[in-house]
Each structure stands twice: as structure tokens, then as C-alpha cells.
Amino acid sequence: MNRTGLTARHVALLALLMACGFLVVGQLYVTIPLVRGIASRFAVDPARASLSGTAFGLAYAAGFLIFGPLSDRYGRKRMILFGLAGTTLATALVGMASGFGFLLLARAVQGLAASIFPPAALSLVTEDLPAQHRPLGVSLMSFAFLGAAPLAQLFAAGSNGELPAIMFQLAPLYAVGALGLAFTASSKRTTSAPQNDAQAARPAGLLRDPGIVAAWLAAVTVLLGFVSFYSGAQILGATIGVDLQTLRLVGLPPLLFTFAAAPLTRRYGATVTARLGLILAAAALGIAAIATPSAALLASALLSGGVALAVPGLIATVAGRTTNANRGRALAIYSFALFVGASTAPPIAQALGGLGAAPLWLLSAVLLLLAALGLTFGISRPSPSSPR
Numbered sequence: 001m002n003r004t005g006l007t008a009r010h011v012a013l014l015a016l017l018m019a020c021g022f023l024v025v026g027q028l029y030v031t032i033p034l035v036r037g038i039a040s041r042f043a044v045d046p047a048r049a050s051l052s053g054t055a056f057g058l059a060y061a062a063g064f065l066i067f068g069p070l071s072d073r074y075g076r077k078r079m080i081l082f083g084l085a086g087t088t089l090a091t092a093l094v095g096m097a098s099g100f101g102f103l104l105l106a107r108a109v110q111g112l113a114a115s116i117f118p119p120a121a122l123s124l125v126t127e128d129l130p131a132q133h134r135p136l137g138v139s140l141m142s143f144a145f146l147g148a149a150p151l152a153q154l155f156a157a158g159s160n161g162e163l164p165a166i167m168f169q170l171a172p173l174y175a176v177g178a179l180g181l182a183f184t185a186s187s188k189r190t191t192s193a194p195q196n197d198a199q200a201a202r203p204a205g206l207l208r209d210p211g212i213v214a215a216w217l218a219a220v221t222v223l224l225g226f227v228s229f230y231s232g233a234q235i236l237g238a239t240i241g242v243d244l245q246t247l248r249l250v251g252l253p254p255l256l257f258t259f260a261a262a263p264l265t266r267r268y269g270a271t272v273t274a275r276l277g278l279i280l281a282a283a284a285l286g287i288a289a290i291a292t293p294s295a296a297l298l299a300s301a302l303l304s305g306g307v308a309l310a311v312p313g314l315i316a317t318v319a320g321r322t323t324n325a326n327r328g329r330a331l332a333i334y335s336f337a338l339f340v341g342a343s344t345a346p347p348i349a350q351a352l353g354g355l356g357a358a359p360l361w362l363l364s365a366v367l368l369l370l371a372a373l374g375l376t377f378g379i380s381r382p383s384p385s386s387p388r
Helices: 008-028 032-042 051-074 076-096 100-114 117-128 131-158 163-184 196-201 203-207 210-240 244-250 253-268 270-288 293-320 327-353 357-378
Strands: none
Touching (some): 008 163, 032 131, 076 100, 117 293, 117 327, 131 293, 203 327, 210 244, 244 293, 253 293, 270 357
């Protein structure tokens, strides 16, 4: 038997982590099609109703900084199970909300609970899978996280549109996921060396690695460009003359490029994959600035493909330059940076959309190119965590 190959436990672990990834990250997007229903149910205007997504998103991003380091200390499996149990309860709480203020509070609690899963799951994949299969594991998780956006919206739009019913359907699924992972996730704990790992586990230790810092900064630009494109298309759609639903559908299949990231990473390295994705995304936004229907559709496909390569490439870059003692913290900061970019994109699009397509999308394109350049310089320096 090949002891370095994937076992049945590994396959089951990946399947469960992917399923939970779709369900957990999908909560970021599930209320988007439900805004009108939420507004009607709680007698608020749609602008206020959209805060149900903001409350989740802000707590979700902040939670990465809290719970990522805790997974380094208490173990990946323990934190994942705790997070899924908390998400089960918080999701049921959202379903029971009878007032709008209580709904926002429940969504914030739900976001905090959900934030435990992504960094711990990514660290678990990096540490539990055989070395040659880790890029595949990262690609699968990246696909789950990115694919959650359209799948969650499709699920919500295809339901009866009632928030409580959707939350009560989803809540038991998190509990089922936790039960499955209790049997498939490894319980091994890593102990850090008394000096080197303990020193590296501190934030200052990570900040001394220019490659990690460059990857964090690059992460901000990835979803900034991605969300800016679709937010800008919403603003400029009539001017460009492109059908928004078609634009979104065209961008779905290229997300499968996450699976191309694994062989690319194995052959050329994680940073090459990340830089290729950043450059492809920048090129897509440059094409979008032409502001014609055909250019927008081509840009949608290329942008999704670029993001699908950049996300796993950056994850693997960060994971590869860290140790078991600080990987959870490093990936938590990466996740935080990713969603900082996503959350700042809509107001930037609103501010620049009135100036036209070129100022809006070329800004993001330039930032993506600068991120690729910064990553090139950052990785030219050895990682303090790497053997010398």
C-alpha cells in the first residue's frame, strides 16, 4: 500500500470539508436574493434590509483574527467542531428572529461562529493530507469557498424566499457536518519548539517574512477586483448594454480553474500560480474597461479564471512559508485581508462608477498588477520559517 497516497479517510475528509465550506461561506451571500423579503417581513426599507448581509460579513472578517490563532493553540479539529456547533445554533437563532435589531445581532453572532471554519479547515488540509496532494486539497477548498457565492444565491432564489425557512433548513446540515468530521478529521496536535516556533507564532514573526506580507496585501486586491467588476456592472450595465444575468453565468464555469491550480502549483510553485491569477484578473479588468458587451462577457470569464488561480495560489504561498505553530494565524490574516477587499469594493464602485468604466476597473487592474509585482519581490527573500 502507498502510504503517501490518499486514503478513504482523506477522501471523506475532503468531501465533508468541501460541503461544509459551501454551507458556511454561503451564509455571506444567502441573504442577497432575500433583501426584499426581509424588508417586507421586518417593515424596513431595502437599504436597511441589506444590513443583514453586512452584519454577518463584518463579524465574519473580524472573527478570522480571533479564531485563526486559537486553532494553532487548541487544534484544528477541536476548533472546526466548535465552530460548526456554534453555527448550527446561531443559524437557528437567525431563523427565530422576530425583530430587525435581533436579526442583525443574530447574523453577527452567526458570522463570528462561521469565521472559525475557513482558516482551521485550510490549515487542516495543509497538515493532514500527504504532501503531494496538498495543492489539490487547497484547490478543492478554494473552489468550495468561491463557488459558495453563486450556489447560495441560487438556493435562496429557488426557495420560497422566507428567511426563517431557509435558516431552519440549513441549521441541521452544520450539525451533520460536525458529526462527520468528528470521525474523519485527525485529532493529532502539533507541539511547537520552545523558542523558534513560539517566536514564529507571534505576529511579529510573520511580519518579518516579506513573502507572507506580500501575499496578505495581494489578497486584498483579489476580491476587491472581483466584487468591483460585478458591482460596477450593476451600475454601468445599462450603459454597456450587457445582460447582468448572462454576465454572472459566464463567470461560473471558469471558477473550475481552481483545479488547474493544483498541477500548476506542483510543477511551478505556489507563487507562480498566484501571480498568474493576479495578472489574468488584471488583464480581465483592462478588457472590461473597453465597456462593450463582448468585452464585458470576456472579462467576466477571464476574471473568474484569474481569481480561481490566485486564491489557491496565495493560500499555498502563505501555508508554505509558515509552520504548524503559526499557520492558523497566518491564514486567518489572509482570510481577513481577502474579505476586507470584498467589503470595500461596493463603496469604491459607487464612488467611481459615475466616472465611467475606465476609472473604475483600471484602478483595480493596476492594484492587481502591483500585487503581482510585490509578490515577486517578497518571495525573493527567504522565509524565516524555512530551513536555511
